[in-house]
Amino acid sequence: MSHQSSRKIVLFNKPFNTLCQFTGEAGDSTLADYIDIKGVYAAGRLDKDSEGLLVLTNDGKLQHRIAHPNFKQDKVYWVQVERIPDSAALAALEQGVELKDGMTRPAKVRLMDEPPVWDRHPPIRERKNIPTCWLELTLREGRNRQVRRMTAAVGHPTLRLIRYKIGQWSLGDLQPGDYSLV
Incomplete structure (x- = not known):
């Protein structure tokens, strides 16, 4: 062969x-x-x-x-967002968020410590008076700019987005x- x-x-x-x-x-x-x-x-x-x-x-x-998306491969993202999401924002992400193109599928989400990742060039624009935090978000669909639109819809704009895992x-x-x- x-x-x-x-x-x-x-x-x-x-x-x-x-x-x-x-x-x-x-x-x-x-x-x-x-x-x-x-x-x-x-x-x-x-x-x-x-x-x-x-x-x-x-x-x-x-x-x-x-x-x-029919094959439902888990995709895991590490997402740095503005401010610390409360339980209502996290619950909304988990249950599905209404976007212009319809409801997202349920997702898994958890607050996480800052992952041991490389520095980004250029760095994100941080505002001194606004805290940031990291989320681990697991999706089984992949719409255009979905993670960014989901976090913005619950009031926590994405500052940095790293896909960590796809399926295996x-x-x-x-x-x-x-x-x-x-």
């Missing part, structure tokens, strides 16, 4: 301000700046201003299973811009 037909799965820690594609406009940071493996494509997306785990593969069926795969100790084959 040739190596051409073997399945490839790449775990990549997408840096802030990098597009989830291999091509872009002049000056854009893209996957091509970091990944030199041919024939793999992102299974799902992370916005340019989000960081963390991106799974790439050359297996179209796997790509669909990871990206499509997690960032582990991958640093921004690093990838590993699994």
